[in-house]
Amino acid sequence: MSHARLQQPHRKPIDREGHPRAALDAGAVRDAYRRWAGVYDEVFGGVSGAGRRRAVAAANRLPGTRVLEVGVGTGLALPLYDPRKRVVGIDLSRDMLRRARDRVARERLSNVIGLVEMDAEAMAFEDASFDIAVAMFTATVVPDARRLFREMRRVVRPGGELLFVNHFAAEGGLRWWAERTLAPLSRVLGWHPDFALTDLLEDPRQAVEIDPCPPFGLFTLVRVPNLSLA
Template sequence: MPVTYDLEGQKRVYATWAKFYDKVYLRLLARAQREAVTAACACGPDILEIGVGTGLTLAYFTPDRRVLGADLSLDMLKVANRKVASQGLKHVKGLMVMDACRLGFGDERFDAVTAQFVITLVPNPEQALDEMDRVLKPGGEIIISSRLVDDSALTAPLWTALAPIAKAIGWSTDFKVRRLTDWAARTGRYDTVHVGKGYFKVVRLRKRPAKA
């Protein structure tokens, strides 16, 4: 069946969230976000954050990195831009409206690509991962943080049942870790180097270095 893209619907949801997103999620998401940023900074200087939203993570990057942020929601990015200006985040080199499934960057541009709390909501996660792969340098990492369900969790059926309700408010409850690790295995180019624990998880997929 063809994939149905409701990007305008997502934009409307995010426009509403932009007004109070930080108050709800600043502390709730901080642990996983900091872990993902630390891993990204260890990969090299040029980093892309997909789904940068209101810029909750931007202050976590070290000043010697060069960070670009992309998000579907202009309303979210307006909040992020105010943070960059007010906090003097000079390592943030640009924030732009962009669809995660159609990134406007050249091939092998970044040392790390992070996608924080967005992979479960894009219309086609595998296409988004393909795009991350395209813009990532060999030896770099795709770093995902999100609400991810362990494949063997006893509560997995409950989260699946709640999925339609969660989707209505721009959230996801039933996205399986296996969907990421299976994609990595299918490419033949990635190793799964880390799968975190807890309610919010960080998954790191490392692109194998180019052969000499």
Template structure:
């Protein structure tokens, strides 16, 4: 492994910090500091089917340079094909410590870097990756569309971008539950009432596929081909 455990400083989005209803970087770090020790047991099983589907899509896609955004404790890392070269980023020091321990324990030589970075401003060069996958991250970052724009920037034209996330129900009992939980977003570390339009504008959704994942469609796997990452800048 080359440069497998070099940390790099992330950046904090000032606009996100200024909005009281948003999750800023400090809120995310605090939430996942609390969750880190039990994350695999509590969230790992529930999210496993969606995670497996995302990794299968990465493994089937063309290209070998993969960016996993929100790598967390590294639950997905052992399941990528050996020829895929994985760079993982996360904002949580505690989560990354567990991911690094997993890489060392399981001898995952295809995991090239695990970095502490802001997903909205990674600092990677344009077109650095063939594939980017963001699992359970979109409803955490302060500016979801800035996240999407950043992934378009760092993925080559024609490359694959994947999101796995919970997206808010438009109606029914689940919508009521999500709205009731919304005030607890900072404590939870994510937005229960997160609408897909906050991530992908309606005109771009036409080119994306969104597949409900077990259990009960709680998560959706969204995939889209990157049309022109050179012209997509975070904003």
């Protein structure tokens, strides 16, 4: 990611409700996912599987063949896409991408036409390059989720669709307490445990679908039409 946008170490960022939050930057994300890459599938593959399947099923139903998966990771979702979809995946972690490429080769996924190391907040793609953009468990990782959202809007054609699957913070109770307690450890974990929907969408009414996924509604599918600003 662009070093011009990295938050300085001495700053103490807070979330939109005033709670302490550890800053994430490109180095922190790379370091975290270098640690996770070798065990990611085993540790997170099962618990995140239902949300992943829900997101890809939604993408498969949508019109258009050009799909961008933002934060493709180890490529767990890639075998689930309809073979008629032409999928490009991007990720900041070279270690995760290496495993995604191995998966594509092993499973002969000829519809995956590119896996690229790229900054999700400053993509190299031209405007309107895709029909659909999917970000699964990615919005909590990037330093600025709203910048991610704007970039996804830019690279998806008007009338296309943006799909997100993510953990969003509870509004109260024991889970709320746990998420706030873990928030200062974001740099170690590699994501923000206290991430809220308003960290991604300035106005949640932009979403036409907000659908909790198993298990226990821990993850939520959010679908946002890419409406023209004109």
